Amino acid sequence: MRIVCPFCGERELGEFTYLGDAKPQRPAADAGEDAVYDYVYLRDNVAGVMSEHWYHGGGCRSWLKITRNTLTHEISSVEPAAGVGAAKVGV
């Protein structure tokens, strides 16, 4: 697999680490056990296009949100995580 890092360009799979589904959002502090259980444990486990967290740890150390097809491994988009590029926030 090759991933086009938005900062580094196209790179080899070995430079990246996978975390998993990017859809679950960490619940607010007061959301309760059920909500956190859902966030930590339950997965849609999509057979098809899903959004995922990958880490370019062997490169620029950016967390990326990658849209990828789990049936074909085809990657359709790569975006930086929300906190990447914060230095350019608000200016």
Next chain:
Amino acid sequence: MAGVQANRLANGGLIDRSVSLNFRFDGKSFSGFQGDTLASALVANGVKLVGRSFKYHRPRGILTAGSEEPNALVELRNGARREPNTKATTAELYEGLEAASQNRWPSLRHDFMSVNQLFAPIFVAGFYYKTFMWPAKFWEAIYEPAIRRAAGLGRAAGVADPDHYDKAWAHCDVLIAGSGPAGLAAALAAGRSGARVILCEEDFALGGRLLSDGGTIDGMPAAEWISRTLAELAALPDVRLMTRTTLFGVYDGGTYGAIERVNDHLPSPPEHQVRQRLWRIVAKRCVVAAGAIERPIVFAGNDTPGVMMASAMRTYVARYAATPAKRVALFTNNEDGWRTVETALGAGLQIAAVVDARPDVSAAHRSLASKGGFPVLNGSVSAVDGGKDGARKISVSLTGGARAEVEADGLAVSGGWNPAVALTSYHRGRPKWQDDIAAFVPDGAPPGMVAAGAANGAFGLGACLGQGFAAGAQAARDAGRSGKAGSAPVAEDGAFSLTPLWHVAGKGKAFVDQQHDVTASDIELAQREGFESVEHLKRYTTLGMATDQGKGSNVAGLAIMAAVSGKSIPETGTTIYRPPYVPVAIGAFAGHHRDKNFHATRLTPSHHWAAEQGAIFVDTGLWKRAQWYPRAGEKDWLESVTREVKAVRSGVGFCDVSTLGKIDVHGPDAGAFLDRVYINTFSNLAVGKARYGLMLREDGMVYDDGTTSRLAEDHYFLTTTTAKAGPVMQHLEFCRQVLFPELDVQLTSVSDQWAQFSIAGPMTRDLLRELVDPAEDLSNEGFPFMGAREVALRGGIKARLFRISFSGEMAFEISVPARHGDALVRNLTQAGAPFGVTPYGTEALGVMRIEKGHVAGPELSGTTTAADLGLGKMMSTKKDFIGRVMAGREALVAADRQVVVGIKPTDKASRLRSGAHIIPKGETPGPGNDQGYVTSICFSPTLDQWIGLGLVERGRERIGEIVHAHDPLRGEEYDVELCNPVFYDPEGGRQRG
């Protein structure tokens, strides 16, 4: 010089007759020429019997001239370089080559195991599933060992491979598999367009079938066209032609695997060179011009030595000037097979007959036959007479029912051609059936890949050139190259007519998969028993699972299955194609990464100093750490470690702890950030102070621990355990970038920037006062416990000093920029000399942490909660943090959890071992009373006995209880007392003093 090469033609071929090469096969000496394969040299020397089959040990010869060879397998080379199952048809001849036949005993000619043929009526497909079941014990003791001994083909060397391998990356616009007419034309078009081109050819010569079949291209002989084309390609700066290189797989994102046999054509690789190189090729586009593979017709006796694929026979005659037979018959169902007759006649061989399954042989061929004086029989070969010395006579069933017999010592067979659809099918694509050639052709391909020429079902030379050229030009355009491709090379297309024929019914064994001895009747049996799916067929009969990967046999097998199950071939379908396209040495996939180079090695700043001291090193992850420092006269590790511990507890010692992960946490929100990742609070930590912190995973289990110091208002220095340095950095970046993007915080690993040493023992201050600038106040008031600040050292550099203790002693950790680490360790030795300073290793470190009851790796097992570790009170209730909510789940706060407790044998002389289980005293051990286990142990010099930590059910409530340590693995049973895990100075006075 051995041998006379009796079957070598006087002229012709692409061999270099000026370079004669001696070789041995089964101990007998022969000679061949540069440019021969082992197979062609054996052919030239008249060797017909080359191997034995897998199950029946039938005598076998050479069937093909390529990587689809099922029969002519040898053990190549000797000793540690012995390579089992090497195809003689692809092994290049070199001076001194040694090869031996395999799967036979005592010799190839007299193979005892050929008695298996007598049992052939029983040894049908899947027979072993139906028997060997009674008595049950006999399977393990008798049947299976016998089966295992009989199985397998060649023998592996059994000792370490002495050769080297490496792996490399290459990048291109257009990757081309194959250098036949389609491949070369594709390279021309893409190269001229300005594309970066890599062409992989598994043969050592470029040209593919042109090398055997010739032809006329652009009005010139094929050989001349090849050399002109190669010259033009050589002049293009970004075209790379890789011979001896097989493209074996296609992976995601346009990544391809290829194996280059760099030095397999030599007896052994030259110094500094590898045997083989694995290539990872990244290509924007790929043109598969891998050609087609001639397929057999299945008939009784089709495995007799002397029966050969028609195209292979042409190759031996035309390319290698070696004649597999003197009197050749041809059995074909298609026009292409006749080319073998033309080639054979051209080389002066006799043609015994042509058996053509088609009713309508062309007038041209008929006149060729009458000119050559051989009959053309309309019908099929139904049997071959012969044995280990080759074929003698061929029986023919003539259309209409009559029979004929033909005397011949060679039978060329052509059942048509199967495009090489493997590469295009590796992403689970299923090829489609094309009626006019009665073959599967690619139906789509992985992204960026296209097939051209024979691989795409176009068998005419003109079509191959045209398709290859068009595909190369298009691939270059797709890759963004806009140069002019010029015009395509031109050639005539020969006529191709074929009448499908897969199997000739008859008496005697008719082999589909020759290597695995799968016969047509095995396929019929599989169908009868319900194994109709092609995948069931493959698995039940082992069809196509041999070292030829079914290249020749698969389609014939499923065609026979289609016939017996009354389905069409496309309805029957193909099995899933799996890489690699040719078997690849495991060593190549490993490359450089073996032996000491398996993984990288990390060295601490004091490593070479420690080595000078004679330290024993231990692997901790990738690190080499000093485990202990033996001294002369010490009888074992325990004596050394005990000395080190005593030295620290009574004086002063130091230990390199640079392996801890170190992270700079910067920014205005650094404190707020740490509050969210640690269970305790860091935003209120004063500048100049350190604090122990504990992190959980989001599932509530303990993730890591360490000491984090506040060096400035907006700068924390965080440490992790050695094992978790990388994962914690990744986790923190996730928190920063994904979970808490609103925080202004920056993270940098500074693990390698700092050499860090622990200095511990009651005389620590005495040592430091030597080392540190006298202006620095190291008193308890000036530098209290958990203080952290920069200090000046004598001689000019600055260091960071942290008053933290893992040993429970008065201790500091000191860090200096890493290139001063070696100086620091030498200066520590010098400064500490008056106090008897002692370097200590990880063992002594571990002893002291157990004495002090600190948890470490064995307790931070990923299944323990903060409360299990006795650290539950650290969990802040005033803030959210990672893992807070899940840590509250019922089973994680249950009263009967196993928690950390101290453990010591009641008999002070008794040894304690990690992994022993804890059972209530007086009970018989069983799953119901298995209450925990010993996690960490040491011999405590301080307590003068073995002590340990353990995870024990309700352990904290049971301090003082005598329980039983049960260690059946090591045959040890003893009583232990559960105790306070802090064995040493529980009040903590020493570290604060």
Next chain:
Amino acid sequence: MKYSIFSLARAALSGHKNWQRTWRDATPKDRYDVVIIGGGGHGLATAWFLASEHGIRNVAVLEKGWIGSGNAGRNTTIIRSNYGLPGNTAFYELSMKLWERMEQDLNYNTMVSQRGVINLYHSDAQRDAYARRGNTMRINGIDAELLDLAAVKKMMPFLNFANARFPVQGGLLQRRGGTARHDAVVWGYAHAASALGVDIIQNCEVSGFVRDANGKVTGVETSRGRIGASKVGMAVAGSSSRVASMAGLRLPIESHVLQAFVSEAIKPLLPNVMTFGAGHFYVSQSDKGGLVFGGDIDGYNSYAQRGNMPVMEDVCEGGMALMPMIGRVRLLRQWGGVMDMSMDGTPIIDKTPVDGLYLNAGWCYGGFKATPGSGFVFAHLLARDESHEEAARFRLDRFRRGAIIDEKGVGAQPNLH
């Protein structure tokens, strides 16, 4: 038809023309007592135990392709019961005991070969972890031995002892562990279940659940029509999330690809099954002679049944690090299976929140060895509506309760299990 050397010899006399189908080619009936989705080892074993242990013979096994086409036919054929945590240990031993009588139970030679499974250790910490595990096994009545370096050298003199980056120090050996012929397990259960009346229906893909007004599952919609059922059991590891989603369920499972590899057949080289403790590599040699080996999962969600080169290289690096004698042995074939990776690395065998629907899932890469045990306890659950004693901890709600069974201790991240 009874299989034996005598029936084989008799058949030989008639040219093997009298063999019947190994299992009946059934057409679906309107209704069954139990419908099992998934014609892999687990589904077929469940059907056989339903019929043989519980007398429930009106059972159908629905397979979307050919039986054994999922992970039953794509694994590395290892059987063992060397687990360390309560819940796992006894269950896998139950399974091991069923392996030991499988051939006689099924009248089919599944070639169970108890040649031993050894987990090598390379550090004191690893030794200690294996000691803990081995003692757990012994406490549960399972054979386990902790070998030191000398014993390992004697047993496997060909390992890299002299020049290794992470030298072998010893190993945890289970002599009763070994291998079995994976396809034959599928065929054997099909053969035996079919003989007891179970309908095995291939090329029958489930597309939905039929539910009554109360939401109870009363059947399945399939590519071969609607099939009624009093109870429906799912045994579709690799596709569990997809099938469960048809009933509106989200599972604590991700699908990941695990690659496996086989070398060319060579004469016997390896005596047993071994796992490398300092890298991702495990290997055994098949009765046919191929080295069958694998390593870690690729690490990203996938349904593609194929992997990529980094893992292939990683596995071979492990192999060469452990035994550099295999350098010139050639890798013949590479394939991938879709693993049901659960959030704690441990399976789920339980009723679901949907009435009438039962779940057997989350096998990670341990499914093959569990085949008979899984069938046994799942049949028990389906027949009696309560968990079998040895599967009582494999509950679906354990994640919510925190009663997780995490052998590796890596938490809710499936690609690390």
Next chain:
Amino acid sequence: MAEFSWSSHSPLEHALATGVHGLRGTEAGVSLTEIRNFDLIQVMARRGKWAELARAAKTRFEVAAPDGPNAVQAKDATLIWSGPDQFLVLSKDGNHAMNTLAPAFSGLASLSDQSHARALISISGAKARSMLAKLSSLDLHPAVFPVGAAAATSIDHTSATLWRGGDQPDGQAVFNLLVFATFAESLWHTMLDAGAEYGIDIRYSEELA
């Protein structure tokens, strides 16, 4: 009381042996030069401060700080991109060491000293790309990785920073490689193995050029 000497030791000092490694008898295909003394500061812009930081950097270095995978040569420093909103400042003689750089970027960036955390190796020679092809998955074709290109990447599963410096007078490309200090010796041996078949000319320099 004695004063102490705090001599500096490169992490490659022990492993590096000057001279020719591997193939002999022809001109070495690869030249490896370790550079031993340098200052290396990681500069990470703070939230919302990139523009200000860029201005401050421009003022100090008289070149624009890299905002993409490039290495920019200033008159007495090289600014090497190391990730989004961050770059490394490579310099010598303390011109841009921590104590001088920190005040200049105060409040705009978080700085970490990496001077001792890395080893710096310069790679050139006719076979430099062939050797690097065994170590790096990057496409180093001159058109893809021109002078001034930089990459945060991995070698042997270890993070590394690779950039192309100015060509040598004879036109040969120069690749500069920063690797982590504790991995340096191991990676060095890997490089020697990769380049042995081409012959390697090994040197070191006490000074950044």
